[in-house]
Amino acid sequence: MLEGTLDERFDAALTHFREAMDTARGVGMTEPDPETGEQWDLVHILAHVSEMLEYWLAEVLHVLASESEEPFGRLKRSPERIARIEQRATLTVEELRSEINLRAEATSDLCRLLRPEQLRKKGIHPKFGAMTVEEIVTEFGVDHLHEHAGQLELL
Template sequence: MASTKVEGYVESIHQSLDNILSIVSYLSEDMIRWKPSRDEWSILQILSHVGESTLFWLDEMDRVLEKPGTEWGRGLGHSGRLAAVEAPDKLTIDDAIAKVNGLKEEVTNRLSKVSEDRLTEENPHRNFGKFGNKPISFLIEHFLVEHVEGHYNQIQRNLTKLSEETIK
């Protein structure tokens, strides 16, 4: 592994992915497909998004490492982001779980190539006014580590809402 900091990133992402996989392994298809509201994602949509977004941010990381100074990021309307969640009836649970499961190896392989000294290299975000220049460590911490953990928490919130719904 490239550095202790990178090892920590990998370990944290793996823990969140393991938590996600562990929790969904006990859920029925109905629970995984249930949407808390019209504006909230089902657990299946969350799984699909985690699979798509993690690969997207790894690609962004690789791109700015390969070509320093390159602008990085995306908006909420990014076509890949939207495609991952817009047709939940066409998503299969097995495919979504398999993709999330495969992320662990992908995260390990790609992050292990990042050396400690590269973590401080800054690159401009596409929304420069909001983010400005940010180091590679910011991209990894915010858009990979915190992002995957946040979606694990989102799954837990969905299950709490589902539980409350069934009690009514």
């Protein structure tokens, strides 16, 4: 069982990410992603985190609004994902930080408001299959923020 409530876990991941963002030297590239081969600099990491927070918040809201277990999500190789990252990468680091903070606060607020029955609501992801809202936020929010914080710590 995971420790803490979903909002506590999300906030801890966000704190880890913000600390890594504040201390990142911004030099170099990430290691190649084992699945896609992608390598990112500081701006591309921040661009992805900005767009992914917005994307997954909308996907969680979609799952919550669905009457049944509806399909949701995307894969790493989705052209939409790549285009969203490249579009965001045209912004400055400060603009990206501002977007990240705004989108993370919205996600944190939602996590605090979700009732137990909402956390158990399910959608169908193309890779992972049936996932609850809690699993979606954990996989694509909490764990993802920790993963990208780790990348920033190595730059």
